[in-house]
Amino acid sequence: MKPFRLYEPTTINETVSTLRDLGDGAKLYAGGTELLLAMKSGLLQYDGLVNVKQVPELDGLAVEDNVLSVGARATHSTVEHADEVLSDFPLIARVEHGVANVRVRNVGTIAGNLCFAEPHSDPGALLLLYEAEVDIAGPGATRSVGIEELVVGPYETSLAPDELLTQVRVKGFPEGMRGTYLKFGYHHRPTLGIGAAVRVEDGVFADVRLTLGSVSPMPMRLRASEDVLRGERLDSTTARARAGELAADVCDAIDDLHGTAEYKHHLVSVFIGRALTEAIERGER
Amino acid sequence: MAEATERRIKIAFEVNGGAVEQDVAPEVALIDLLRDGLLLKGVKRSCDMQVCGACTVLVDGAPVSSCTVPAFEVRGKRVLTIEGLAADEALTYISDAFIDNAALQCGFCTPGMVLAAKSLLDANPSPTEADIKDYMRGNICRCTGYKKIVEAIQEAGRIARDGARS
Amino acid sequence: MTQQTYTTVGQPVRRIDGVDKVSGRAEFAVDVVVPGMAYGKLVPSPLPHALITSIDASRARALPGVYAVLTGAELVNMETHYGSDKKDRPIVAMGKVRFQGEPVAAVAAVDLQTAEAAAELIEVEYEELSAASDIASALADGAVPIHDSNWCHEYGYEWGDVDEAFKGCDRIYEDTFTFPMVYHYAMEPHSCVASFEGDRLRVWTSAQHPFLVRAELARIFRLQLDEVQVIVPYVGGGYGSKSYTKIEPLVMALSREAGRPVRLAQSVEESMKTVRRHAAKATVRTGVMNDGTFVARECLSYVDTGGYTDNGVRVTERISDRIVGPYMFDHVRVKSYGIYTNSTPAGSYRSIGGPQASWACESATDIIAADLGIDPIALRLKNLAKKGDELRRGKRPLEGDLAPKLRLVLDEFGWDSYLPVAPDPAHPNIKRGIGFAASVTNSGASPTSTSLVRFHADGSATVYIGTTEIGQGSRSAMAQVAAEELRIPLESIKVIGSDTDVVPYDRSTGSSRSTTLMGLAVHDAAVDVREQLMQLAAGHFETFADQLEASAGQVSFKGESITFGGLVREMFGGSGGELMGRGYVTSNHASGMLHDDPVFWEVSIGAAEVEVDEDTGAVRLLRYVSAADPGKAINPKQVEGQDEGAAMQAIGHTMFEEMLFEDGQFLNPNLVDYRVPTFMDLPDEFETVLIEFGDGPGPYGSKGVGEGGIVAVAPAIANAIFNATGVRVRDLPLTPERVWRAIDAARRGS
Secondary structure, eight states: OOOOEEEOOSSHHHHHHHHHHHGGGEEEESSOTTHHHHHHTTSOOOSEEEEOTTOGGGOOEEEETTEEEEETTOBHHHHHHOHHHHHHOHHHHHHHHTSSOHHHHHHOBHHHHHHHTOSSOSHHHHHHHTTOEEEEEOSSOOEEEEHHHHEEETTEESOOTTOEEEEEEEEOOOTTEEEEEEEEOSSSSOSEEEEEEEEEETTEEEEEEEEEESSSSSOEEOHHHHHHHTTSBTTOHHHHHHHHHHHHHHSOOOOBTTBOHHHHHHHHHHHHHHHHHHHHHHOBO | OOOBOOSSEEEEEEETTEEEEEEEOTTOBHHHIIIIISOOTTSOOSSSSSSSOTTEEEETTEEEETTTSBGGGGTTSEEEOHHHHHHOTTTHHHHHHHHHTTOOSSOSSHHHHHHHHHHHHHHOSSOOHHHHHHHHTTSOOSSSOSHHHHHHHHHHHHHHHHOOOO | OOOSOOSSTTOOOOOTTHHHHHHTOOOBGGGOOOTTOEEEEEEEOSSSSEEEEEEEOHHHHHSTTEEEEEOGGGOOSSOOEEOSSSOOEESSOOSEEOSTTOEEEEEEESSHHHHHHHHHHOEEEEEEOOOOOSHHHHHSTTOOOSSSSSEEEEEEEEESOHHHHHHTOSEEEEEEEEEOOOOOOOSSOOEEEEEEOSSOEEEEEOOSOHHHHHHHHHHHTTOOGGGEEEEOOBOSOOTTTTOSOSSHHHHHHHHHHHTSOEEEEOOHHHHHTTOBOOEEEEEEEEEEOTTOOEEEEEEEEEEEEETSOTTHHHHHHHHHHHTTOSBOOSEEEEEEEEEEOSSSOBOOOSSTTHHHHHHHHHHHHHHHHHHHTOOHHHHHHHHBOOTTOOSSTTSOOOOSOSHHHHHHHHHHHTOTTOOOOOOOTTOTTEEEEEEEEEEEEEOOOOOOEEEEEEEETTSOEEEEEOOOOSSSOHHHHHHHHHHHHHTSOGGGEEEEEOBTTTSOOBOOSOTTOIIIIIHHHHHHHHHHHHHHHHHHHHHHHTSOGGGOEEETTEEEETTEEEEHHHHHHHHHTSSOOEEEEEEEEOTTOTTSOSSSSSSOEEEEEEEEEEEEETTTTEEEEEEEEEEEOOSSOSSHHHHHHHHHHHHHHHHHHHHTOOOOEETTEESOOSTTTSOOOOGGGSOSEEEEEEOOOOOSSSGGGOOOOTTGGGTSHHHHHHHHHHHHHSOOOOBSOOOHHHHHHHHHHHHTTO
8 A cells, every 4th residue: 555644633623624734635534444445456545544533522322312323433343232222223233233244344434334435335225214314524513414415426425525424323213113124145245235114004104214225326215116105005016016116217227246237126126025024024123 | 733643653552462562654554564573474465355354363352354454553452363362272272173173274264264263252152153154254265165164163162161171 | 905994094183284274383485585585566467468569667677676677578598488288378478468467577676565666667558459358259250369369279089970879869959058267266366485596496486286387497497407496385275276387487587687586475366367267168969869868969168268378278178078977978079179368367277177067068967857857867877977987988987886976965965855845925936946966077187296205213204295285185194194004103294295305206286186196105105114114123023024013103023022213223223314215106006006097087976955036036055965085085074175165166156256357358356346155155054975985096095086076066056946946047157147037038938
């Protein structure tokens, strides 16, 4: 790897001012599990890395009033094993456990994962299912955005060069809603991820949330698919088929190592159906 | 704004139970500090992208990919390499189980594999076969076909629970 | 030997290099440090096919800390090309590049960072030529020849009258099968430290055949064999990827330029651009009678050997040797061609041509069975070669019966009692099925081995073998053979390997040959020592050698005994001395078993149960039963381990491994994008049946097993998928998309 300078601020404000002063030549660095690989291969190059792991304000993991707050320093392992997550957000613990391998989980952060915005990844699509928000610190006031506003393209976020993600806030599903997340693929990274959360009343989808990851260039909420399911009977095959078609239309799948767009469209349909069934029968919080 | 650290960072840490001080440039990977700086050649570089696990070492008991983790990140921490495990009589039951079960052939993945197995057993002393496969899925072996490694870890677990062999 | 009970042989002893390897002490080529060593870095060609119009290394050479830059222009006063059968590989590209990644230059510098910086300063200009990624484009009209043409080699054989015979057949089947380019992924990439010292060469290298490397380097640098030393420490995986000569000439030439030793440690990406397995396209045409009798077979195969020949000649031949299968045909016509393409050169890989041939042959067997309405096992048994049959005309007849071996695997699997599981109505898309495959391949083992045993004055011994320890456990197996014949404990044996200045000649480590052939040499060398001890003892006891008993390190006669060490000390009249024993293995070996080719037939058998999700194409391997047929297992645990490892590599090429090239661009040269098996790919049940009929030519009736496990997996799984879904897939790997498309097409009736 080419030489770089290391900057180690100790407060959020210092981090922001460091980023502002260094400009394009510097990058935020937490776990580095994706960033350092890109730098080793020469795909990315930075003169300076700004280490956020010396900033205590970025610590913290807590559940309060049905909201999980995770600081930017939290690794996947921390989230996966935290008592509060296991008891109150078991679906998150389960999906986090499936990320990469144990070594990556021990070092990589959930915040870093969102910010690197690798399309073939699970946390973004999962957190989108919860309508999670992230807090962003910058020169001005802290702002909060949802996942779709944060991740705007493959490897692309809406963060300005002098902003950093400080916290992820995940609101538990509303009363009566339960969710699941299914993934598929045989490669090192996932080929497809579908998040589904449902609230069932009288044999009908009272409310539905559907998210898609890995097939699409960024985590995507499948609103049109949700609309055709809302109010429909749980066992309506036409509604599910239509939801699958609409998802295939918007998912922007491409031919790549994971398969052809045609196959991915087919998988999206199949897994929407399976995720809905799983959410109905075995959904978690 | 934070000042840049010096081009070389002074780090103090523990390796295999012994205190160490080194000056490292930020971009130096932990594996290179261990192999070239400290002559601990047991840790191996293979895929160089965190997929294969050959470079696994334990930092504060947790397995990490030394090919990618920067060396400066171990300041103030305890590092365990295969040499440290081999020197610790209380831990050799794991590597003995590997030999007894023919859970190694060429040996290149073995240091990482044994350290990962240790961290698994530390976290879960009674792993099921499914637990073992899931935890170890990030350590690749090209020679054994994995079955005997699973058996070795199961045996090591039994030994740990029933009392370590002398 | 006909002795039935052995002291050490047949015991699953702890491998003697085990402690070295679990402690991190074991040294691999990449660990070797030589004083004054420089660090090497390759400059690869970014283009798959191009003329080199200029190389400007001036800025690189001027960089402080750079000792040398090697290009084709520096290859003077030496031979410039090498290769095992065709010497078509330039040490570094000369005037032309033929695959993406081919080294165009190499830098030696004071450290790796400087070498990498210098490599970026080398400016190479190319005139691009159109590239052929695959066999079809290499043979298309207008394809730019990669060498003089794109044809590397041609091979064939025939007997009977195929054309006439087809006319008399009730049915004829013809299918074409494809096998992908796959990579060995030995976890230690190729690496070596080369030291050019004027009148002698030394190289530490991760290589499988040190004596062949020695010969190649001696020829290239115009030195005598005694002036070249090749040292192979432990090898971090070979599987054929480190056969013959790979990077040693380049690094040695670089060392010559630099005036000091140079280490080159490749990355996995660089090693994926060094060697791979041959991709293949094979058409099998079979004429049969309605009762399932096999009558005639015609095969046409193409193997893709990449930008250079490497082992392309032999692979072209072996695929043809193996594609007729373990069956007797009266009429055969087989032809194969090796074709150059602009991709990584293809060389040896565990059972060369075997998996490709069996993929075609054993898929065809089940296609025929299904169409005739005959049970696939019954069809095989009906046509299976028997002991003594001339499976290939002109080659050694089959030395062991196959049917009982198939039966052992079928019984372990529970084939006959398997009840098809009806799909769960809640999940009609999930289907289960079973499949089987069997193969017999002519081992490439060549009988050229020697061994030396030194017996010390304290009763311990050192055994010298040229076999490299690539994981297969050769050191342990040889120690066991020596311990058995010397009648001393295993702990008293030390095995020294693979330094050409120290150990006597062994041709190679591969082709499943070492236990059989080096084992015989070690056996003979140990017997030589034992006979000398018996002669000494005869003198000591003043009797005849055949009156004496030797065991457990001593010789006894009428209640008296003397240790082996005591005999040695007595001979030399003091406290020191040693005996030397030697073993020579050639095709004229006294056993009479090594005259014919092949030295033995290696058996492969596999039975699989799969579960297919028809909606996604995902295939789960529920059960796999393999067979290891070592004749006599010197170390049963090691034999099992070899078989399980081979089968797992085959699961890789069957289910997901594939090197992808597009217009010569290598799309997935790394471990994230090239998917190898992990713990998660273990079948729920995974067994190896150990078959020991004593029917091999090696010590104690042994023969080689390292390659058998990789051959039967792919067709067994495809046959199981067919059994589960009624859908036949003829191309590997059986990725979910490929399987889904086949099922989807069948559903839509196309």
